Each structure stands twice: as C-alpha cells, then as structure tokens.
Amino acid sequence: MNPKIIIVDDEYNARFAMKKALSKEKYQIEEAENGLVALEKIPVFHPDIAFLDLNMPQMDGITALQKINELENPPLVIVVTAHGSEKIAVESMKKGAYDYIAKPYDVEELRIITRNALEKLSLVRENIQLKEKINLQDSFGELIGESKEMQSVYDMIEKVANTDVTVLITGENGTGKELVAREIHKRSSRTKGKFVPLNCASVPENLIESELFGTEKGAFTDARERKGKLEEANKGTLFLDEIGDMGLNMQAKVLRVLNDRIFERLGGNTSIQADVRFISATNKDLDIEIEEENFREDLYYRIKVVDIVMPPLRERATDIPLLTEHFLKLFCKKHKKNIEAITPKGLQLLMDYCWPGNVRELKNTIEKMVVLADSTLIDEHDLPENIVQGNVKKSYSFPSSDKVLNLWQNYINTNKVSFKNAKRAFVREFEKVFIVEKLKKHQGNITQTANTLGIPRQSLQQKLRELAINAREFTKEQ
C-alpha cells in the first residue's frame, strides 16, 4: 500500500504547494485546515506521517501535536515552522514531534525528510512485529525461527519428545542440533533426569570409554571409582554429539548398550541397567561413512529410529531478522548497551550472506557488533568486512579436465594419499560438478534437481550441505 500523508495547515496555498512537492512520489495525501479537523480525519485515514503547521488559529500546533500523539497508532508528526523559530521546533520535538522543517523549505529537503520518516516508521513497525513474534515463540525454548523448515523441526520435536525412541539429529555445525536435543529432553517425561552431553570428537579415543562407562578403582593405573556419563544420565537423556567421529571400537560397545540396555564400568564386572534415552548428532553424512567403512551400519539403524535434519541458515534466511532481533536483545542486556535496531540495508546484507558457520556465526557476529557499536542503530558500516564482501556472488569454478587428470596422476603416482582418501576426493569432485550442472539446469530448484538425479530431496539437501553448495545461487534472478 502507498504511504499516507496528512498535511495540516490553515493556508490553502501552503497545503497546495506541499502536496505538489510530494506528488512525484506515490503517496496518498489528505488535507486538514486546522488541528480539530486533523483529529477527526487521522483515526479514519490512518496516515503514516502528519505535516503539522505550528502556527494555526483555533488550536495551536503544539496542542494539536499532543492530541495527535494521544490517538491510537498516531502518525509520525513533522512540524512545519517559520524560519527563525527553530526554538519552538526543538520544543515541539521534546513534546513528541519526530522532526521539523522550516518554511520556506527546499522541495528536495521536504522529500528527503519524508523518505527518512517513512524508513524509520517501517523499521519501528518491523521491530514491533519481531518482538511480538519473539514473545509468541517462547514455547520452543531457546530455539528461534518461524520458517517452514523450522516449523517442521518443531513438529518433529513434539512428535518424538514423549516417546523413548532414539533420535539422530544431522546438520552442519552451528545449526542448533544441541538445542534441539535439549528441547526434546525438556519436553519428555525424562525431564527430571539429567541431560548429559558427550562430545565424541573432543574426547580422545582412549578416554571415551571411561567417560561413557565410568571406572572401578584400579581399572588402570591411578583409576578411581567414578560414574560415567551413562550412569549420570540415568532416567535422563544421553546426548552423543559428533557421533560420526566415534571410533569403530567404541561404536561396537555403544551398540551393545543400545541392544541389551546394560553395561559395566571399566574394570568392573557388575552389570548396570541403562535407563537412558539416546539422542545423537553429527555433521557427517553417515551413509558415506558406512560406505567408507568408518561407521557401523547396525549402529546407524539403532541410533536413527527417527532423524531430524537441521536446515542450514542460508536455506532459511527468512529467520535471520528474528534471530538478529533476538541476539541484539540478548547481547545488549549482557553488555549493557542500548541498540534499538539494525537498518534495513544492514539486515538485507545479513540475509544475503551464506553463513557457513550457521546460527553460531550469526550469534557471534551480532555480539561483536553490539560490543563495537557507537550508535543506537546498527547499519551496514558496522558489519564485518567478510559479510559485506561475502555477498559478492561466489562462482563455482571447477578444475579443467586436464587439471583433474594431473591431480589423478599425482594421487596415483605418489604414495602420500591412501586409496580410500583419493577415491573419496574424486567422488566428491565428481558429485560437485554433476550436482552443480543439474542445479544450474533447474535454476536451483531442489525438488526438480533431486528428481533428475533420482535421489530423495532430503538426500540432495544433505549432499548440498556436505559439498557446501548453495542452491539459491542458481535461482533464476541470480
């Protein structure tokens, strides 16, 4: 809808001149010859901006200004003063006017002031909407997002929370896998028990067994009696993060617990019941890991009775305004700063960026901006260089066939790369070229591309994540 403006001035010529000056833009314009008429028209016309002459008979401008601001959803008021009466203008701004313009004014100045006011208004409205949405969102705990991709994640959380099925959460780093696991636990009947995370990638292979199963005194030199994560998670949830990085030896032991629901501490022979719900997460494609014999197929089916796929942030850019607003609020509070909003241009740049580190990267970026910001509004100049630069379109360049052949020869002729890794590198290169070509052909449409490739849509999405290909870059308008 075109923006609406009301011009409140007792002089016909003044109203006419202003209307004419603004006629180049597509505004809907209403007139009022005094404050009383304006107060009748505003609740019906719902203007975005009111230009209010301060010098009017019947009701003076300052009184009219106060009464307008008492209305429900008042417009932004820009007072119009005579030259030399800037003092009154400043006074009126203290009383709630948004800005002022002095007569006679320059037409361009009038247009700029109008445009700025409208931009400010849309920002304010957008923020109100976002705040309302954030309040509505409380039901999904710390998880923010209302895109259809996140809606289906919420849907899955609700469905699995009150069952004891094992859940596998897959997705790139920073997409919120752990938050989802915590939310499932919070909503389950095990909520009184503990949520115990174990990062299988960060605990060294030789320690993971004692971490998980605990130890009996003397199990190895200096070993004390100690409960492991499995016992800690009794009647609760055990979250096996980065399970794709777990060694094969350990996988066999975890499989046994999943099957038999019993385990022993290291160095012990008493069987302990495992009353634990298992949720696992990984950023790896376990199908490939199985193919490469790095992951047990039987374990895979045990841990993924239900799988939840976390969408990368670039595929749900519509959630970025809400996430940004949420993190701004969070970090303003933490760092005692007062930042009202981010400009539309700044927000657009955030929405256009590809976010390889997903929500974690966005969160860190916003914290940094909040700490460094000097004003109450964050704009594009406050954004880190890599985000502004990152929006320069990436082009996918693949090695020429000669180069590929050379690479191939090098791989074969040197003994540095194992057969397994060389095969993997080539399969990836092949997949990348093939998939990008098909995406280009279907202008980034994932469903059509998946059909052409003869694989399910979800598998293609997983592949795109893994190969760091952004399908949006191949849409028609690019």
Ligand SMILES: Nc1ncnc2c1ncn2[C@@H]1O[C@H](COP(=O)(O)OP(=O)(O)OP(=O)(O)O)[C@@H](O)[C@H]1O
């Ligand atoms: N939807 C979301 N709403 C709010 N915050 C989120 C969301 N997703 C992720 N975050 C935040 O981003 C950070 C990373 O989230 P989390 O650790 O859950 O991701 P992850 O996928 O488990 O990452 P990794 O694979 O690296 O362990 C956390 O600080 C989390 O609070």
